[in-house]
Amino acid sequence: MTVQHLPGTDRSEAEALRGRIAEALERARRRTIGLTECLDEAELVAQHSRLMSPLVWDLAHIGNQEELWLVRDVGGREPVRQDIDQLYDAFKHARADRPALPLLDPAQARDYVGTVRDKVWDVLDRSPLHGRDLVRDGFAFGMIAQHEQQHDETMLATHQLRVGEAVLSAPPTPAARVAVTGEVVFPAGEFTMGTDSDPWALDNERPAHPVHVDGFAIDAAPITNEQYLAFVDDGGYERPELWSERGWAHRVDAGLTAPQFWEQDGGGRWWRRVFGVMQPLRAQQPVVHVCWFEAEAYARWAGKRLPTEAEWEKAARFDPESGRSRRFPWGDGDPTEALANLGQHHLEPADVGAYPAGASPAGVHQLIGDVWEWTSSGFEAYPGFRAFPYREYSEVFFGGDYRVLRGGSFGADQVACRGTFRNWDHPIRRQIFAGFRLARDLRSDER
Numbered sequence: 001m002t003v004q005h006l007p008g009t010d011r012s013e014a015e016a017l018r019g020r021i022a023e024a025l026e027r028a029r030r031r032t033i034g035l036t037e038c039l040d041e042a043e044l045v046a047q048h049s050r051l052m053s054p055l056v057w058d059l060a061h062i063g064n065q066e067e068l069w070l071v072r073d074v075g076g077r078e079p080v081r082q083d084i085d086q087l088y089d090a091f092k093h094a095r096a097d098r099p100a101l102p103l104l105d106p107a108q109a110r111d112y113v114g115t116v117r118d119k120v121w122d123v124l125d126r127s128p129l130h131g132r133d134l135v136r137d138g139f140a141f142g143m144i145a146q147h148e149q150q151h152d153e154t155m156l157a158t159h160q161l162r163v164g165e166a167v168l169s170a171p172p173t174p175a176a177r178v179a180v181t182g183e184v185v186f187p188a189g190e191f192t193m194g195t196d197s198d199p200w201a202l203d204n205e206r207p208a209h210p211v212h213v214d215g216f217a218i219d220a221a222p223i224t225n226e227q228y229l230a231f232v233d234d235g236g237y238e239r240p241e242l243w244s245e246r247g248w249a250h251r252v253d254a255g256l257t258a259p260q261f262w263e264q265d266g267g268g269r270w271w272r273r274v275f276g277v278m279q280p281l282r283a284q285q286p287v288v289h290v291c292w293f294e295a296e297a298y299a300r301w302a303g304k305r306l307p308t309e310a311e312w313e314k315a316a317r318f319d320p321e322s323g324r325s326r327r328f329p330w331g332d333g334d335p336t337e338a339l340a341n342l343g344q345h346h347l348e349p350a351d352v353g354a355y356p357a358g359a360s361p362a363g364v365h366q367l368i369g370d371v372w373e374w375t376s377s378g379f380e381a382y383p384g385f386r387a388f389p390y391r392e393y394s395e396v397f398f399g400g401d402y403r404v405l406r407g408g409s410f411g412a413d414q415v416a417c418r419g420t421f422r423n424w425d426h427p428i429r430r431q432i433f434a435g436f437r438l439a440r441d442l443r444s445d446e447r
Contacts, residue, residue: 017129021141022121024415028148029117031344031413032062035155036106038167044106048162050096051431055158057088058151060104063113064088066144069389071116074140075123080116091392134389142200142415143389149413156344156411157431159275160261166276173346173410176284176353180221180365184315185446188215191318192325193310194382195420204394205420207384208325211310215447218307218315219437221352221365222373223298226283228290229270231298232258242300247293250428260289260430274348284351286371286435292403292427295374295436307439309377309422312406316360316367317419328419329360329367335414340369343413349435350410369412371435372405372423379404379424401426409433 036044036059044056053061064084071077086092087101104112127135134140159168189212195201196208237257240248250256258264261273262281270281290298299305307315317325326332328339335342339358341350349370359365367373379402387395402424408417411433425432 014129017138018124021124021138021145024145025117025120025141025148027343028145028152028413028415031152032059032113032148032155035152035159035168036110041106043162043164045099045103047096047099048158049431051429052154052158052161053095053098054103055155056106056109057098057101057103058155058158059106060084060109060112061088061090062148062151063109063116065147066113066120067116069134069140070120070123070144074127074135075119077119077123080119081112084112137199139199140389143202146200146202146416149416152344152413153409153411153416153433157433161431162276164276168275168347170345170347173341173348173350174354176351178353178356180353182220183217183440184220184362184364185217185442186213186215186311186314186318186362188213188447191314193313193420195327198327198418198420200415201418201420202393202422203386203388204379204381204422206386207382209383211314213308213310213314215442216307216311216439217442217446218311218364218439220363222286222349222371222435222437224283224352225272225281225285225287228259228287228298229281229283231301234301236297236301239301242297243293244296246427247296250291250293251297254428256291256294259287259294282351284353286349286352286366288349288371288409288433288435289430290374290435291430292374294430296376296427298436299438302438304438304440306374306376306436309375309404309406311439312367312373312375313419315362315364316407319361321361326419328358329364330358335368335417340366340408340414341410342369342408342417344411346410348410349433367407368417368419369408370410371407371433372409372412373407374434374436375404375406377404378402379422397424403427405432405434 036055045054047054067080072079087103093101129138130136190210192208193211194208195205236242243251263271271278272281295306316329319326330339337345340355355366358368360367379397381398405423405425
């Protein structure tokens with residue numbers, strides 16, 4: 001979402017910004033409603049995995065964050081439900097413990113989020129959208145739209161983990177339009193990483209800063225099911241020499257034998273469970289639901305490595321002709337359904353080659369959407385980082401046991417996905433919609 005700075009602009013530009021904010025908030029709420037109204041009360045309050053919250057917790061938490069930042073802070077209004085703040089503070093209660101809390105029931109949660117949203121519309125109408133950093137260019141509203149979409153993706157992951165009749169549906173993904181194979185070579189050089197100009201970029205994406213990247217080659221497409229199946233068939237899960245010490249210990253302890261949700265029938269054919277529906281494994285679909293340790297082992301088996309975060313961003317944003325970093329691989333314009341698989345328009349990754357219009361100038365495909373892509377990098381602050389508007393969004397996670405993921409998945413919305421957006425998770429996590437592509441150092445004859 002491209003938003004211009006307001007000071008010095010006319011009323012029509014201010015109203016256009018309000019319209020973009022309203023559309024982002026409404027799009028997120030439609031998705032939240034769709035993910036919760038398809039289930040009965042018992043399923044909404046159940047914990048479908050200890051890794052996840054009950055869906056009703058996510059629903060009320062979305063409203064609570066909206067109340068804290070937009071109703072109370074930006075709007076300066078009286079609290080709607082100050083008594084529930086601690087219940088929905090993600091730092092006070094681990095996900096595994098949330099079912100035991102005295103949570104709002106589904107009807108109460110729906111009423112609460114509806115009341116909050118009604119007040120937010122009035123706050124939006126009255127906000128000047130300029131002045132202090134929190135309201136300038138509608139940042140707080142953009143932050144809340146991103147927050148809701150991030151929880152929608154989390155709730156989508158909970159739907160994938162639940163057992164029972166399928167309740168979600170979506171059109172099939174588009175077919176591949178071009179064949180995409182091989183690597184793309186990037187010579188050594190500097191590029192601008194991060195952003196100072198995207199008004200809704202979050203604190204860990206800032207500031208923009210020059211980074212020198214040694215020459216590297218990166219896969220033109222994410223690793224596919226067919227490619228990953230070759231690793232499985234070659235005994236990849238039975239060969240400790242392919243795994244790091246920690247990775248092998250986790251593989252053994254967790255009993256990993258294939259990506260999560262893969263199942264093999266008696267005839268040796270592989271299937272994948274997709275939101276309650278068993279589907280034959282699609283050869284050219286990017287592999288999904290693999291943890292960082294699995295990606296690392298596959299890379300060693302293939303004689304390559306995972307890209308660094310800087311390499312990934314250079315491949316996604318650097319325009320070799322102009323020498324500048326773009327907002328997305330295809331340019332600065334917002335995503336469309338012709339450019340990337342985002343926004344839960346489909347319920348799985350599209351086959352490699354389905355979005356040729358979304359490729360980078362150098363010819364790297366599907367960097368945005370389809371699957372989050374593991375990188376080799378830990379989650380750290382950029383030089384000059386400033387926590388904003390609160391330390392708990394990014395700063396408290398720096399230096400922990402996390403690996404950065406880039407690019408967004410089919411379950412990520414465009415408001416919470418761009419070439420600078422940074423996601424992170426523990427290297428053991430598989431319930432997220434994560435895959436990967438590989439990179440390597442250049443040989444001496446390629447430099």
